[in-house]
Amino acid sequence: MKIIRLPAVLITACSLLVLSGCLPQEESEGEVVEDSDLTIAMIGGFKLQDTTDPITAQKSKGFYAVKEEFERLHPGVTINFVIMPWSNYVPNTQAMIAGSQADVYQMPGVNDFAAQGLLEPLQPFIDQDDFNLSVYHDNLVEGWMTFGPDDDEIEIYSLPVLGDARFIQYDKELFEQWGVEPLSDYPSVEEVMTKAKQMTGENPVTGEQNYGIYFTGTHDTALALANFMEGFDGEWGTGQRWEDIELNFDSMEMEQALEAMIELSSYMPKSFINGQGNERWLTSSNNIAIAVNQGNGNMKPIYAQGLEERFPVVQSFKNNDGVGSMFSGSPFAIGKTSQNKDLAWEFIKFSSSEYFQRFLWEEWGSTPVIKEAVEWDSIQEMELMIPVLEAMTTAVTPRYPWASSQPRYILQAKAEGALTGTLTVEQALKEAQQESTEWIDSR
Amino acid sequence: MKTAIEAPANVQSSRNKSMKSTITWYLFLLPTFLGIACFIVYPVFESFRLSFYNSNGTIETWVGFSNYERVLGQSAFWNAVYNTFYIAFFQLLLAIPIGFVLASMINRIHRFKSLFKVLFFLPNVTSIVAAAMIFMFILQPEVGLMNHILDTLGLQTSPWLSDPATSKWGVILLTIWHWIGFVIIICLANLQAISPELYEASEIDGATSLQQWFFITIPNMKGTFAFLLIMGWISGLQRFQEIFVLGGAGGSPSRSLQTMVALIYERGFGGFEFGIASAITVLLFLIILLFTVFNLKLTRLKL
Numbered sequence: 001m002k003i004i005r006l007p008a009v010l011i012t013a014c015s016l017l018v019l020s021g022c023l024p025q026e027e028s029e030g031e032v033v034e035d036s037d038l039t040i041a042m043i044g045g046f047k048l049q050d051t052t053d054p055i056t057a058q059k060s061k062g063f064y065a066v067k068e069e070f071e072r073l074h075p076g077v078t079i080n081f082v083i084m085p086w087s088n089y090v091p092n093t094q095a096m097i098a099g100s101q102a103d104v105y106q107m108p109g110v111n112d113f114a115a116q117g118l119l120e121p122l123q124p125f126i127d128q129d130d131f132n133l134s135v136y137h138d139n140l141v142e143g144w145m146t147f148g149p150d151d152d153e154i155e156i157y158s159l160p161v162l163g164d165a166r167f168i169q170y171d172k173e174l175f176e177q178w179g180v181e182p183l184s185d186y187p188s189v190e191e192v193m194t195k196a197k198q199m200t201g202e203n204p205v206t207g208e209q210n211y212g213i214y215f216t217g218t219h220d221t222a223l224a225l226a227n228f229m230e231g232f233d234g235e236w237g238t239g240q241r242w243e244d245i246e247l248n249f250d251s252m253e254m255e256q257a258l259e260a261m262i263e264l265s266s267y268m269p270k271s272f273i274n275g276q277g278n279e280r281w282l283t284s285s286n287n288i289a290i291a292v293n294q295g296n297g298n299m300k301p302i303y304a305q306g307l308e309e310r311f312p313v314v315q316s317f318k319n320n321d322g323v324g325s326m327f328s329g330s331p332f333a334i335g336k337t338s339q340n341k342d343l344a345w346e347f348i349k350f351s352s353s354e355y356f357q358r359f360l361w362e363e364w365g366s367t368p369v370i371k372e373a374v375e376w377d378s379i380q381e382m383e384l385m386i387p388v389l390e391a392m393t394t395a396v397t398p399r400y401p402w403a404s405s406q407p408r409y410i411l412q413a414k415a416e417g418a419l420t421g422t423l424t425v426e427q428a429l430k431e432a433q434q435e436s437t438e439w440i441d442s443r
Numbered sequence: 444m445k446t447a448i449e450a451p452a453n454v455q456s457s458r459n460k461s462m463k464s465t466i467t468w469y470l471f472l473l474p475t476f477l478g479i480a481c482f483i484v485y486p487v488f489e490s491f492r493l494s495f496y497n498s499n500g501t502i503e504t505w506v507g508f509s510n511y512e513r514v515l516g517q518s519a520f521w522n523a524v525y526n527t528f529y530i531a532f533f534q535l536l537l538a539i540p541i542g543f544v545l546a547s548m549i550n551r552i553h554r555f556k557s558l559f560k561v562l563f564f565l566p567n568v569t570s571i572v573a574a575a576m577i578f579m580f581i582l583q584p585e586v587g588l589m590n591h592i593l594d595t596l597g598l599q600t601s602p603w604l605s606d607p608a609t610s611k612w613g614v615i616l617l618t619i620w621h622w623i624g625f626v627i628i629i630c631l632a633n634l635q636a637i638s639p640e641l642y643e644a645s646e647i648d649g650a651t652s653l654q655q656w657f658f659i660t661i662p663n664m665k666g667t668f669a670f671l672l673i674m675g676w677i678s679g680l681q682r683f684q685e686i687f688v689l690g691g692a693g694g695s696p697s698r699s700l701q702t703m704v705a706l707i708y709e710r711g712f713g714g715f716e717f718g719i720a721s722a723i724t725v726l727l728f729l730i731i732l733l734f735t736v737f738n739l740k741l742t743r744l745k746l
Contacts, residue, residue: 091712094500112715116501218691270584271605273696274689277585405714409693413519416697422607423697442513 035076038343041102043089056304060363070350103338104347107158108330109404110146114157117149120334122156125345135352135370136160143397144331147241158331161351163367165391166325168314170290177205183314189231189260199289200267212267214291218275222411223326224293228257230324231317240401242443250433258418258425265419296367313387327399407436494721510722522698523706530611531679534618539671542626550634564624575688578617604689607699633667669742680731703727
């Protein structure tokens with residue numbers, strides 16, 4: 001018996017070895033590896049354990065719930081979250097990805113990382129699973145598309161996970177006190193300028209000093225300028241890769257935008273240039289009528305104070321095609337060095353599920369990126385979120401490629417020079433164009 | 444012809460003991476040496492190496508001196524150098540004399556001496572980041588405390604940090620407030636070390652208090668002034684935290700507050716230009732080195 005068994009076992013083993021050697025490699029990689037670890041790098045104020053929000057006093061369920069749910073769906077898998085703060089997230093992510101510390105990364109700066117060849121293209125995974133990209137809000141998938149080092153066309157290197165948008169917000173109570181018509185849903189630059197002028201000075205009801213408008217200086221100057229320029233139907237330029245980019249910083253529309261900002265600066269607190277003067281904005285003692293280039297972070301404090309009726313949301317300045325303001329938010333991407341790419345892809349698919357998106361929105365207040373969110377009761381009850389979700393779908397995508405590089409700092413410095421009277425509009429934009437173009441050429 | 448003379452056994456034993464003792468001490472110092480090698484020598488060398496590459500953190504291309512050429516040809520770099528020197532110069536020019544005068548006054552009083560020392564030293568133990576945030580509100584042009592005081596006294600108010608023409612003076616005020624306690628404490632230590640016999644002898648000769656201050660106190664303070672000047676310049680040339688809080692990495696408004704270290708941060712972490720950032724770091728190191736050597740020669744301070 002033993003004599004017969006031994007050759008049989010040997011033959012079977014050899015056959016299996018030969019067969020496994022002949023199998024195409026893709027097939028073995030295509031299977032989800034069970035009994036394995038998956039590390040997800042996230043950015044923000046998320047916590048693994050339950051926490052209580054200091055503003056709203058609402059309790060948030062920790063990310064352990066997501067871990068349990070994903071592990072339940074994928075038995076044998078252990079998922080780990082590494083959560084980083086927003087401060088210095090670029091170098092932190094760079095350090096993590098250089099050290100292959102995670103499989104999936106929340107990556108707001110996907111362009112820079114994809115260009116370095118550090119990310120896995122997602123199109124093969126999408127094709128393989130026939131994954132339906134239309135679950136996401138319009139514009140979001142396109143917004144995150146970018147170039148890898150060898151691509152001729154923009155490709156999908158990441159898929160949306162946290163939504164965000166820029167919009168205009170105003171104080172309905174101040175408008176009523178001044179007897180000014182509320183802002184239209186899609187205001188033009190002219191409308192905002194006229195109304196801001198009307199509401200600057202001593203409030204006719206309270207006698208307090210009011211300011212017609214506010215936009216933040218410091219890091220936001222260049223982005224506010226870009227949106228005003230879009231309101232005049234201008235374009236920042238063309239191209240996506242540095243070698244293809246041509247800037248229009250000295251265009252006629254940019255001049256109009258900077259002139260408008262200079263005029264508006266007389267309806268603003270003097271200290272706006274270094275990010276001050278809006279301390280009472282979104283409070284019951286507010287003294288600012290309109291604020292441009294606002295973000296999703298405003299929603300929590302408004303609802304926590306019961307001021308949702310007082311601060312309506314309208315769209316940012318749009319060009320003639322109905323597009324305008326910076327595209328923002330965060331997508332998920334898979335690191336090129338991940339040892340478990342299929343499982344990482346499973347997690348990205350999971351992140352677009354109703355469970356995960358509801359968890360992020362209802363527990364942590366992150367704006368959902370899937371279309372069905374519009375129907376959720378929790379969104380319908382928070383009416384201000386409806387125009388915010390709409391704003392996500394009309395932002396400039398792919399986002400300004402210069403927004404995280406030198407041209408942004410150059411444009412900011414020159415625009416601030418014009419806003420503080422040390423440069424003329426023409427001189428500021430000419431210098432911004434020249435210095436930025438020189439910087440691009442010398443890369 | 445030389446003949447080898449063998450050392451006696453007790454001498455050899457003594458040498459062995461000495462050798463063992465030396466090795467033991469070096470073993471104790473080994474962790475420190477390793478720490479210095481890992482956290483000081485290696486980063487300095489790596490930064491120098493990186494300054495010759497075009498690097499975004501992962502992909503590196505050798506570019507030779509091109510980064511230095513680009514940095515030295517940019518107005519933003521020279522603007523940052525000017526801002527750094529401007530703020531440091533006026534901080535030292537004002538803080539050292541004022542601190543010395545205050546220290547001299549505190550040294551003369553007999554009651555509440557310790558209370559004044561603590562009061563003046565408190566800002567120095569406050570985090571500069573927290574101090575900068577508070578100064579943002581103190582220097583707020585419309586409702587800030589500083590303009591309120593100026594207005595009450597009938598003096599002209601200022602836009603402070605909101606105007607490139609005055610923003611640097613807002614930072615100078617903050618740095619003087621923060622550093623003056625340190626100046627006072629160092630001056631007081633030296634003042635208390637001056638021999639009382641010098642003052643007694645001068646009193647016998649009929650010297651007034653002012654004459655004593657000019658001809659005894661000030662000459663005896665030379666070493667302290669030199670120390671404060673050199674340390675002040677080194678920390679002044681490395682200025683970053685308060686600038687970052689007040690004007691961001693770009694030094695708003697209009698780069699008027701951007702220092703050399705802020706420029707390093709902007710280029711390195713704001714745009715993945717680690718080669719450029721390293722070149723600026725090396726240039727900053729050279730500037731600090733040359734300036735410190737110059738200051739040492741000028742003040743004749745012995746290290």
